[in-house]
Amino acid sequence: MTTSRACPVCKCADTRVFHRIERVPVSSCVNLDSPGEALKFPQRTMSLAWCPDCTFVFNSSFDETMVRYGSDYEETQSFSPTFRAFHESLCDELVARYGLRGGTVVEVGCGKGDFLDLLVRRGGNRGIGFDPAYDPERRPAVNPSDLTVFPERYAPGRVATPVDLVVCKMTLEHIPAPATFVREITHAPATAAPAPVFVMVPDGRRVVRSCAIEDIYYEHCSYFSERSLAALFERAGYRVDDVKAVYRGQYLAAHANPVPAGTRQDDDRDRSLQRIDAADIDRFRSRWLDTRRTWGELLDRYAPGVVLWGAGSKAVAFLAGIPGADSIRYVVDINPYRQGHFLPGSGKEIVGPERLKDDPPDLVVVMNPVYEEEVRATVSVLGVDVPIVPMSGSARSPSTADDPRAVPVRDE
Numbered sequence: 001m002t003t004s005r006a007c008p009v010c011k012c013a014d015t016r017v018f019h020r021i022e023r024v025p026v027s028s029c030v031n032l033d034s035p036g037e038a039l040k041f042p043q044r045t046m047s048l049a050w051c052p053d054c055t056f057v058f059n060s061s062f063d064e065t066m067v068r069y070g071s072d073y074e075e076t077q078s079f080s081p082t083f084r085a086f087h088e089s090l091c092d093e094l095v096a097r098y099g100l101r102g103g104t105v106v107e108v109g110c111g112k113g114d115f116l117d118l119l120v121r122r123g124g125n126r127g128i129g130f131d132p133a134y135d136p137e138r139r140p141a142v143n144p145s146d147l148t149v150f151p152e153r154y155a156p157g158r159v160a161t162p163v164d165l166v167v168c169k170m171t172l173e174h175i176p177a178p179a180t181f182v183r184e185i186t187h188a189p190a191t192a193a194p195a196p197v198f199v200m201v202p203d204g205r206r207v208v209r210s211c212a213i214e215d216i217y218y219e220h221c222s223y224f225s226e227r228s229l230a231a232l233f234e235r236a237g238y239r240v241d242d243v244k245a246v247y248r249g250q251y252l253a254a255h256a257n258p259v260p261a262g263t264r265q266d267d268d269r270d271r272s273l274q275r276i277d278a279a280d281i282d283r284f285r286s287r288w289l290d291t292r293r294t295w296g297e298l299l300d301r302y303a304p305g306v307v308l309w310g311a312g313s314k315a316v317a318f319l320a321g322i323p324g325a326d327s328i329r330y331v332v333d334i335n336p337y338r339q340g341h342f343l344p345g346s347g348k349e350i351v352g353p354e355r356l357k358d359d360p361p362d363l364v365v366v367m368n369p370v371y372e373e374e375v376r377a378t379v380s381v382l383g384v385d386v387p388i389v390p391m392s393g394s395a396r397s398p399s400t401a402d403d404p405r406a407v408p409v410r411d412e
């Protein structure tokens with residue numbers, strides 16, 4: 001299947017759609033107040049397309065007007081001690097690498113401002129943030145002159161002073177026209193020299209290779225490999241000097257630096273970058289079917305005793321993608337701003353961990369394996385004895401060691 005859309009990164013016209021997913025809720029992290037509202041939430045088709053040139057993957061039927069980001073968009077993971085520790089160490093790494101002391105940092109897509117707040121406090125910097133999902137009532141308690149957040153999308157011209165570093169973390173994957181976006185954020189302000197950029201995105205190669213159903217959802221219209229991320233910044237006059245997988249392989253973290261106009265990229269280095277190749281794309285559909293079958297069988301064995309842990313985008317994607325997910329009893333989240341709301345599409349209730357005591361489940365599925373140990377510790381403190389399995393794209397089949405009711409998966 002070819003698509004009429006050229007690649008949003010490199011303009012290659014030869015892209016092809018390799019997979020479609022029907023009825024995907026158009027927003028995963030929006031707080032909805034009733035099951036009725038959640039069940040009626042708009043759903044659209046995702047058409048995953050691949051560029052054979054730069055190896056970018058994107059939703060070629062993405063409709064930007066369907067996605068809304070406001071202060072009811074509850075995306076933060078900062079209630080997790082594991083995530084906070086990751087943020088703190090990343091912050092210290094950036095401060096040391098860029099000598100960020102008393103400087104100015106712009107964060108495009110700063111969410112609730114948690115990371116920008118760290119950069120301000122731990123480096124004595126000034127922070128300027130942009131995010132339509134920012135909530136001024138939850139503003140970090142730093143000196144107001146040190147932190148300015150615009151509760152809106154980034155717009156060129158909003159930043160008037162020279163910038164020492166642009167941070168763009170977990171944002172590019174939401175942008176349908178990333179080439180235009182990167183040109184805009186790398187030239188802020190327009191009159192000053194381009195600043196270095198730290199960028200972090202989900203590792204799209206991991207998502208495609210391991211068929212991480214839980215990591216494919218509507219807001220994420222763009223899926224990068226090392227190769228396509230480098231290609232994107234090259235076109236804006238940057239070179240990606242250092243790119244690595246972080247957060248147990250889930251994210252790609254890259255440092256992009258401006259290079260003089262006309263600088264030729266190094267072919268050897270380009271070949272060394274990881275890419276989403278044709279074989280990955282060709283295998284995707286059978287893996288998709290395998291993942292659905294394996295998890296569908298597991299839910300079947302435990303229905304209706306399964307609860308999910310983690311009410312973010314991964315849970316919404318899981319509920320939309322796995323057959324039988326309607327039998328899920330409820331979804332636990334430690335973020336108090338999510339509790340009492342309902343998940344778009346499925347209408348499942350989001351509750352605090354204490355619910356496990358009142359309504360003990362037969363199986364807990366942890367949506368992000370990074371949090372497995374944290375979840376086990378919380379469940380143990382609650383005194384609830386229940387098997388716990390992580391949902392993991394890289395280990396699609398729930399391990400039989402973790403699942404007492406596991407039966408061998410059929411080869412069909």
Ligand SMILES: [Zn+2]
Nearest residue numbers: 007010051054
């Ligand atoms: Zn391309």
